[in-house]
Amino acid sequence: MQNVQLNSASLNTLNQQSLSTLPADVDVPKYDRSKLTAGIVHIGVGGFHRAHQAMYVNELLKTPGSESWAICGVGLLEANRGLRDVLVKQDYLYSLTVRHPNGQIDHQVIGSMIDFLFAPENKQQVIDKLVNADTKIVSLTITEGGYNFNPATGEFDYTNPEIIHDMANFHDPITAFGYITAALKQRKALGMKPFTVQSCDNVQHNGDMIRKMLLAFVSKIDAELGQWIEANVAFPNAMVDRITPVTTKADIEYVAKTLHINDEWPITCEAFTQWVIEDNFSDSRPAFDNAGAQFVADVTPFEKMKIRLLNAGHSVLGLLGSIHGFATIDEAVSDPLFATYLRKFMDDEVTPLIEQLPGIDLNQYKDTLIERFANPNIKDSLARICLESSAKLPKFIIASINENIALNRDTSLACLVIATWCLYSDKQVNQQGEALEINDQMAAQLHQFASKTEQDPLAFLQLTDLFGDLNNQATFCKEYLKAIADLYAPNSDIKAIMQARL
Ligand code: CS2
Numbered sequence: 430m431q432n433v434q435l436n437s438a439s440l441n442t443l444n445q446q447s448l449s450t451l452p453a454d455v456d457v458p459k460y461d462r463s464k465l466t467a468g469i470v471h472i473g474v475g476g477f478h479r480a481h482q483a484m485y486v487n488e489l490l491k492t493p494g495s496e497s498w499a500i501c502g503v504g505l506l507e508a509n510r511g512l513r514d515v516l517v518k519q520d521y522l523y524s525l526t527v528r529h530p531n532g533q534i535d536h537q538v539i540g541s542m543i544d545f546l547f548a549p550e551n552k553q554q555v556i557d558k559l560v561n562a563d564t565k566i567v568s569l570t571i572t573e574g575g576y577n578f579n580p581a582t583g584e585f586d587y588t589n590p591e592i593i594h595d596m597a598n599f600h601d602p603i604t605a606f607g608y609i610t611a612a613l614k615q616r617k618a619l620g621m622k623p624f625t626v627q628s629c630d631n632v633q634h635n636g637d638m639i640r641k642m643l644l645a646f647v648s649k650i651d652a653e654l655g656q657w658i659e660a661n662v663a664f665p666n667a668m669v670d671r672i673t674p675v676t677t678k679a680d681i682e683y684v685a686k687t688l689h690i691n692d693e694w695p696i697t698c699e700a701f702t703q704w705v706i707e708d709n710f711s712d713s714r715p716a717f718d719n720a721g722a723q724f725v726a727d728v729t730p731f732e733k734m735k736i737r738l739l740n741a742g743h744s745v746l747g748l749l750g751s752i753h754g755f756a757t758i759d760e761a762v763s764d765p766l767f768a769t770y771l772r773k774f775m776d777d778e779v780t781p782l783i784e785q786l787p788g789i790d791l792n793q794y795k796d797t798l799i800e801r802f803a804n805p806n807i808k809d810s811l812a813r814i815c816l817e818s819s820a821k822l823p824k825f826i827i828a829s830i831n832e833n834i835a836l837n838r839d840t841s842l843a844c845l846v847i848a849t850w851c852l853y854s855d856k857q858v859n860q861q862g863e864a865l866e867i868n869d870q871m872a873a874q875l876h877q878f879a880s881k882t883e884q885d886p887l888a889f890l891q892l893t894d895l896f897g898d899l900n901n902q903a904t905f906c907k908e909y910l911k912a913i914a915d916l917y918a919p920n921s922d923i924k925a926i927m928q929a930r931l
Contacts, residue, residue, distance in 0.1 A: 440685055443692040444520040448538060451688055455524075458540030460490045462520075465543050466563050467501035468715070470624075472605050473570040474502040474512070479539065480673040480698035482568060482629050484525060486541035488720035497563065498715040502545040503555055505605065513547040515693045521545060523694045524684050528806035535700075536688060548608070552601060559612030559624070565712045567612075568627040569639065571605055573820035574870055576632060576642050580823045580895055585645035596650055606646045613647075613662065614654050623662045625711040629669050631740065633732050633824055636664035636707065663711040668732040670703040670739065672801060674809040699807050701797070705731045730784045734791070737779045739798055741825040745774055745842075746802065747814035748849045753923045754859045758809045762802040770927050772799065774842040782832050812866045818850065819871035823895055834902050841908050841930055847896075848912035849923070851889035855879035860923055871895075886913045 441447040448457045469486065471478060482500075489495050502521070504512060521542040527535040548555045559567060569575070577586050586592065595607030602608045609626060616623055626643065628635035640662075648655035676696060684695045704722040708714075718724050725731070743758065749770070750761035761767045775795050783791060826843050833840045854875035857865050869875060874892065881888035890900035890909065899905055915926045 440689060440691040442518055443522055443524065443538070443690045444518065445522065447690060448522070451538065451690060452536075454536065455688060456535070456537040458487065458490070458522075458538060460493075460496075460540070462499075462540050462543060464496050465490065465499035466497050467543055467558075468498040468563060469500045469566045469568055470503060470558055470564050471500050471542075471568045471570070472503045472505060472608070473572070473575070474504060474509075474542070474545065475570055475572075476673045476676060476696055476698075477631075477669075477671070478570045478629065479523060479696045480525060481669055481671045481702065481704065482570075483539050483541050484537070484702070485704060485717055485720045485722055486715070487537070487539045489715055489717065490541055492716075492719060495715060499543045500541050501558060501564075502542050503548055503558075503608075504545065505548045505603070505608070507549055509547055510549070512694070513545055516542075516545045519692070519694060523696060524688060524690070524692045526680070526684065526695065526697045527700050528697060528804065529700045530800055530804040530806070532806060533700075534806070552608075555608055556600075556602075556611045556615070559608060560615045560619070560621070562621065564624050566625045566627050566710070566714065567609060568629050569605060570629050572630060572817065573632055573824075574817055575605065575630070576638050577604075577606070578638070578642060580820065585642050587645075587649075592646065596646065599650060606643060609643060610647050610650065610654070613658060614651065617654060617657050623658070623711050625663045625665065625714065627665055627667070627710075629667065631669055631736070633736055634666050634729070635669075636666035636709070640664040661711060663709045665707040665709040666728045666732070667707065668703065668705040668728050668735050670735055671698055671701065672804075672807060672809055673698040674807055675813050677808075697807070699801055699804055701801055703735075730786050734783050734786065734789070734794065736825055737783060737829055738775055738795060740821065741779060741829065741843075742771055742775060742798060742802065743814045744818065744822060744825050745771055745846050747811045748818070748846050748853055749923060749927060751811045751815055751865055752849050752853060752859050754861045754863065755811060757811060758802050758814065759805050759807065761811065762799060763805075766924055766927060766931075768799060768803075769931060770842065771802075773931060778833060778838070778840060778843050779829055781836075781838065782829055812868070815853075815865075816868045817870060819869050819875060819895055822847075822850065827896065827899070830899065830905065831897070834905055840905055841912075844905060844908045845912045845926065845930060847889075847899075848909055848916055850875075851879045851882055851913065852916045854889070855882055860921070882913060883917065886910050 525537040546555050579586050591603045595602050595604050599607045599610045628639045632638050680695050680697050684692045707728050708724040746761040755761040830840045830843050878892045879889045890896045
């Protein structure tokens with residue numbers, strides 16, 4: 430390892446000039462980046478954006494005539510300062526390592542980002558960029574939590590201190606809501622067309638979600654602006670999909686060793702990718718469909734299929750696997766018991782709730798999911814999957830539980846996942862006694878409710894912001910009590926508990 434580090438220090442930094450030194454099989458941008466302008470301003474340049482939307486735009490830019498659709502990234506968080514420094518050094522370029530399940534590896538350099546604004550340093554510059562006539566789309570990956578809604582009611586959370594700040598000072602914003610509002614207000618005053626607000630987060634009806642939340646924010650500040658936004662701004666819904674693990678030091682070392690270049694901002698992802706977008710834009714839009722995305726009239730069935738099968742499947746493996754002591758998804762799914770449990774959960778407790786889509790064979794979709802999860806070359810950590818579970822589980826799993834309860838259907842496999850989440854939040858160790866890494870905005874509350882379980886076994890379900898009225902559902906509670914008794918029994922073994930439910 431020391432050798433690689435010493436070598437990487439003597440390597441060229443990845444940038445426009447060093448592109449020509451890369452091995453010939455690396456797909457580098459051949460379009461003239463100096464001719465590009467940013468039609469898209471993207472807020473929240475995390476790993477997923479770089480593996481997904483930025484990759485689609487990179488494909489698009491290969492077609493002449495699309496030069497006005499490059500991306501200007503925006504980082505709202507103080508944590509993005511270092512990122513900005515790396516990006517400037519690298520001319521906003523980064524490598525994407527695509528790892529197929531069969532071991533094939535493709536290397537790309539993504540050139541679609543041409544600028545990056547670090548908002549805490551110059552807020553006005555960001556607002557000006559959003560107002561600039563070149564900006565036709567403001568896209569977002571701000572994570573589930575960024576939408577600022579109460580998970581149980583689905584309503585905007587006016588109690589968030591950053592939101593309180595931005596409502597009083599939206600010309601000096603902190604949040605995406607403040608920036609978008611400040612910019613749209615100026616565009617309206619200048620008689621300009623608004624930009625499209627395009628969510629690329631893995632949130633069901635992500636366009637409707639950002640629309641509802643933005644209108645809740647704006648209407649309390651400026652009702653007239655709210656009406657103008659309602660009438661003129663488009664918020665397309667989209668289903669987004671590509672498994673993108675967190676970048677590790679090993680990824681940086683891999684790129685140094687394989688591409689002989691120093692990339693401090695590499696991304697690794699799976700080969701599968703999907704982007705299904707509702708064709709609803711305020712102004713012009715790029716031909717994303719020429720770059721592999723799909724335009725549809727209604728994205729609802731696609732996103733329900735993805736969120737309830739893929740994301741829920743991840744959470745099932747994430748929580749049960751963490752308690753067992755697995756570290757990654759591929760490790761969990763290669764255990765036959767975990768694979769069988771996952772498949773039975775998908776077949777029995779989700780598939781009956783999913784609308785059959787023309788051209789999509791659900792069985793094949795599920796087979797592909799298991800193959801994607803099992804990809805041994807993607808070390809997707811269970812810690813990433815379990816990150817912010819409180820923002821995810823209500824949509825991924827609890828929604829299916831509620832639909833099944835209403836249909837008088839069995840929920841026992843999902844119920845064990847909820848009970849395991851209780852144990853996970855309560856003890857915060859796996860069954861080997863090793864500490865679990867828990868990152869959740871609601872971690873303290875989850876722990877507070879879960880830690881009362883030994884006195885009151887239903888205590889966790891009383892967190893009604895997440896569970897709604899599950900604690901009043903007799904059949905579900907009976908199953909939950911059984912799961913809690915099994916999980917909290919001395920020397921309990923998660924695999925035996927899972928086996929008993931198959
Ligand atoms: C994961 C997703 O965060 C999660 O819980 O399920 O990040 C998942 O990898 C992506 O949605 C895949 O498209």
